[in-house]
Amino acid sequence: MRFVFSLFFTFFFIISCGEDSMGSLSEDKKSEIRQRLKAENYQGVVLIAKGKEILMRETIYNKRGDKPKQLYRKHSFPLGESSKPFTTYALKILLLEKNIKESEYVKTYLKWFPYPKVRIQNLLSHTSGLPKLLELDPNYDANDPKNQRSKLKTLLSESKLKPAFPEGEYWKNSRLDYFVLAYLIEEISKKTFKEYLQEKIFSPLHLEHTFVDMSDPVLGNSGIYSNPEDLVLWKDELFKPTLLFKKQVDRIFERTILRDAVASDPIFFGEGVFVGDYFHWTYGNDKGISNFIYQDRKSDFFICLASPWGDSKGELSSYKSIITEIMFGGKRLKLKEPIKSESEISLEDVMKEQNVPAVGIAVYKNHSLFWKKNFGVRNLETKEKVTDRTLFRAGSLSKTTIVFTVASLIDTKRLDPFQSWNGKLRKFRVGLGKKKKGEIVNLDQLLSHTSGLTEKGNWDDPINSGKKHITDIKDIYSTKNGNGLELYYTPDSKSRYSGGGYSIIQEALVDALRMNFPKIIERYVGEPLHWSESTFRQNLSAEDDHCDGHDEEGKLLPLKKFITPELGSGGLWTRPEEIGSLFNEIAKANVGKSELISEATAKYLLTPKMSAANLTVHALVGRGFFLNRTGNSEYFFHGGHTMGHKALAFFNSRKGYGIVILTNSENGSNLIWRILRSVSMQEKWDKFVN
Template sequence: MKKQKYTTKLLAILILISSMSGVVAQANPTYSEAVEARIKAVENSLRDKPLDSNSTALNLLERMKVHKTPAVSIAVIKNYELDWAKAYGFADKETQIPATTETLFQAASISKSLNAVGVLRWAETNTIDLNADINTYLKNWTFENRKKANGKTISIANLLSHTAGLSVHGFGGYEVGDALPTTIQILDGKKPTNTKKIKSLFEPNTKFKYSGGGTTITQLILEDNTGLNYGIYMKEQILNPIGMTDSFFTQPPPKDEPLATGHWSKGEPLKTKYHVYPEMAAAGLWTTPTDLSKYIIEMQKSLKGESNKLLSKDMTEKMMTPFLEGEATGFGVFISEILGEKYFQHGGSNEGFKCHYYASLEDGNGVVVMVNSENYDIITEIFRSVVKVYEW
């Protein structure tokens, strides 16, 4: 009992100190002198203009104040290893709960990257034809709103690469306590869902059109064919095998987890702290930059043929290759070229949360940034700092 009282008192003191200083170091790991020097350089090299401009280097904590961003959590990958991870500010501004590297943020559309791995693992394990029509693998629902597809096949590959020509860009989620729709109700646009039904807008395989609605169809495909709840399948088959043990797709999230509170652009918290996303494949992942770095490193090592905990080298290469010529989308990822080097990447935007990761296809470099704010600009500023400090 005395130990518990002492721990509670110590936590209260730490929170008081953090509220006075505006920065929290509690529970952040310590690193070698060389790594700590890189961390300090990143913290003091943010830029609000492109690197080739004459912009001035800026401080992370000051930029957090400017952007009204309560918490920032960062992980940097160097040579196929986590170089460092650190969190700043407050997981919940009102109650002054410090953000740590264990604080969970909504990954929003980064969920689509992990979902693609989940679908591809199922497909590879069961010799599934990714180019067959999706109705081949749908058991409890049939996609019928496809008049504008003109009889063309809509495949799982189309859904994963946003080349199916489908509607519903994204989702706003539901306040905690609201009635949640089933996956089929979401696809049909029936109450209590708050989005329209998924339908074809044009022929597949003609051009890119981002569709969280299409991603949600893959959620149903996995549930139909594995016999498992989507969150359970992803936990057992994708997250746990690569050590993402702090992460989950479960919706609503367990209440005893260290969840960050989402904040609007002016800094006020969401009414129920966060929104719930039954569209788990498209937007439901709760995670940390440290855990996301494990996914990135696994994919990078798989590309080298050095790890196949989730996918074979061939399947990972397929995931990282643009599906349509002239487009930048692989399966659950975007392929970008920056300063002559190719990266796979994805961003995320849920109500009150923003995030993004970039990871090199070669050399094993990467960065993940997650914030509990509507303001994305600080993420770009941090990326510029990391690129500058690490000379990417």
């Protein structure tokens, strides 16, 4: 019964960059890169290399004036968190020299370190659970930087804060992880961090413009300066290592696996770097200068962007994508406009290429529906075309109908999100055997997937057909009787996506309001938002205007029928503009423009609790929505996946624009992200990392 939010963020580099040979970069392509970056208001250095050959190295300004032609050629810039791979590499060299394993405990070597169960590998992968700097010292960023490193060490050594989660079970990006690793290098090597990196990395690789600033208060996490030319040599060492064995270097780029009692989740982070199937990247911002460093390990090409204007992670990643699109001939997607050149491609052609029969799109602007259109066919066998009224599967987007209902009930004081639901859980036969004394589970945690509840199997078995209540359901994969729901981790310690948690909320709403679930949603969502077609009916027939699901090869998939307790988790059929109106109303409420939801409640829903790491390391989890803060503004979003159908709603939380994209194919994810990028670029949305 898991309706896992499976739209992973693989579109980040959807244009294929893994070709065996790139060759030289033509003057025409250099000119196009220059023009496109200027059009997007990029200012700074762009360097593109293959192997050790630099193919393009320019400083781009909108207006040149007296600005330097070759920025950061003779001078270095602070790498910020792009320093972390250097720390990782130095540590691996040291561990190899001293025959120390990454699985060893940090406290074995740093006696002052207050967390005895944290291993070296936990610090490398940000799975230690260490507090963030601002949790350790809320005024840290405003403090005088003088002697801050030693002061920070004292603060950490005396900290009484417990790890946020058991080591290795979750991901939390704390600057303290690599701060501790720098001290570890110094303690084991008996040299300063600066001396060790100079001796073991900078000098052997002839990095003449790379150095360590020992005054950096979070040394190891940041504190290294370099320039684009040195970074080409550094890239070459990572691709063809000479200072370490290849298997040690490869480990840096492997996806970290979060393991607990229920599941193992690979995430897109390695050891100091964000990773994909064949690439890795870092972003740093220090002293107002930002950088984005990207390496394709299949084709051995490299991009370095350095912006003295401090561009955000989302902005620089977008500029990188522009470069790769041009380099590899990626065509710009046109949704409504006619194709005018060979560098453009229509949506219909992309749908054919990716084998997606139908897609529905609704775009919002200024908190209103801007345009909407459905494309393609409902069924590849019958070739029936979609209409304006065609219904698509919402998948886990269905959960937002529960969230909207809860928001209305919070506003009218009928629900308190922080009141204990332990009694309700017992009533619904949820296993609380692992609950510690004093622990409570509440609505807030259920909304944010931080309750400690999960389901190990699913409720798809025919034995559950026709069951109306969560207490009647049997989880055939559980060794215990009942629905399989149980508490298995400490509430609020991490986030584990749980469709079962939303089934509990659904059941509680039915109990409290004394209406069946579809009637509840009709009253609190459908009627206020003027929905006319969306439905939770599971017996749609051939006469109903709806899309059938298709597998990767385009074959029809059987229609899944959700049982009653699952309806709010994944059972909605909808149109793009109808589910879009829900997201738009939340966005309006967040700026005080909604007559349905209060501004205070909207801000509560869109307040982050923690990383949504087991889904994506680029997002945070709020209440009912996920949050993207990788650019200059915030987006809230949710995805959906029912077999044969994929969906996404993605909205800016303050600026009035957003999009809903619904598809009827297992191939829908790549198309969704390509449409999202096309619309966001065309409409000049604030940039973000997918």
